Amino acid sequence: MNPSLRSFLTVASLLSESHLDDKKVLASAASRVEVGLPAAMDASEQRWQQFLTNLRDSQTVTAAQVTSARRVWCAIRQEVDGASPPQTTVAPSGSLYLVWQTESHLAEIEIMESGKLEWFMRNRKTGVFSGSDDHELSDLPPEFLSAAPELFVS
Amino acid sequence: MGELPDEKVVRRLAGPSERFVSDCPKALPSDFEPSSKDKAHTPVLVSVWDVALTTLQQAESLSPPAKRLSFLVNVTEVRALKGPNVYYDTYVPPTGAPAVSPRTGGHAGISGLERGARTRPEWRDLLARMSELAKFEPESRTLFCPSA
Numbered sequence: 001m002n003p004s005l006r007s008f009l010t011v012a013s014l015l016s017e018s019h020l021d022d023k024k025v026l027a028s029a030a031s032r033v034e035v036g037l038p039a040a041m042d043a044s045e046q047r048w049q050q051f052l053t054n055l056r057d058s059q060t061v062t063a064a065q066v067t068s069a070r071r072v073w074c075a076i077r078q079e080v081d082g083a084s085p086p087q088t089t090v091a092p093s094g095s096l097y098l099v100w101q102t103e104s105h106l107a108e109i110e111i112m113e114s115g116k117l118e119w120f121m122r123n124r125k126t127g128v129f130s131g132s133d134d135h136e137l138s139d140l141p142p143e144f145l146s147a148a149p150e151l152f153v154s
Numbered sequence: 155m156g157e158l159p160d161e162k163v164v165r166r167l168a169g170p171s172e173r174f175v176s177d178c179p180k181a182l183p184s185d186f187e188p189s190s191k192d193k194a195h196t197p198v199l200v201s202v203w204d205v206a207l208t209t210l211q212q213a214e215s216l217s218p219p220a221k222r223l224s225f226l227v228n229v230t231e232v233r234a235l236k237g238p239n240v241y242y243d244t245y246v247p248p249t250g251a252p253a254v255s256p257r258t259g260g261h262a263g264i265s266g267l268e269r270g271a272r273t274r275p276e277w278r279d280l281l282a283r284m285s286e287l288a289k290f291e292p293e294s295r296t297l298f299c300p301s302a
Binding site: 133 | 182
């Protein structure tokens with residue numbers, strides 16, 4: 001099996017098990033290591049995780065959206081050393097957007113209220129783009145994770 | 155509904171306020187997504203302000219109260235995207251807001267940013283190219299830009 005796919009499926013499986021909810025992933029160093037995250041959060045990730053928690057607690061977004069966002073983060077962080085938390089915002093539609101931008105690329109994940117995903121990626125230099133087209137995915141496809149790892153490092 | 159002249163600069167107040175950035179904000183594709191209010195308008199116009207006619211403070215005071223980020227966009231560059239255009243638009247104040255005044259004359263809108271018949275990737279590409287044109291205005295209120 002493709003290593004990217006295998007690592008992502010491991011994360012997805014862990015986070016979908018009821019005994020390992022996203023709070024445990026955030027709180028426990030052992031749990032974080034188990035899903036491929038560094039044992040300790042750096043300041044930037046701490047702020048991002050708190051931001052997500054606040055969005056959920058204020059019911060600005062659904063719990064399903066926050067769980068999906070954390071699953072996406074685990075998958076990317078496991079795949080890419082030094083990945084930065086994404087710019088994150090809530091669109092008028094209620095979708096939660098995670099965006100990574102570098103000089104050469106933009107990658108965007110839309111997480112709908114149901115927790116389903118759409119993705120988009122663009123090479124700013126060549127103008128070439130790709131993405132899902134109303135597929136409402138449950139998980140990120142391996143092609144997204146393996147496309148341009150440096151994209152996730154700011 | 156007149157077109158704005160080339161070389162005009164318009165201001166987009168991005169919202170909502172729920173936003174996480176690790177550094178100074180860059181415009182995101184979703185900042186140019188038409189809201190439900192924008193979509194109720196024919197044609198669909200994403201709300202912007204002519205900076206020569208309406209100041210940042212005026213635009214903020216005429217917009218729903220929220221922590222807002224402001225991005226500046228050159229009208230000529232918007233037209234170069236081949237599709238979107240920029241038009242002056244009659245400002246309709248929200249309930250309880252001040253009545254229409256001369257300062258509201260700078261209200262305008264960017265057309266052609268709705269999805270329409272485009273595929274999702276085509277639409278996101280258009281919004282991504284739109285967001286690349288936008289320059290953050292440090293004077294805009296934000297809690298998230300340490301160097302602003």
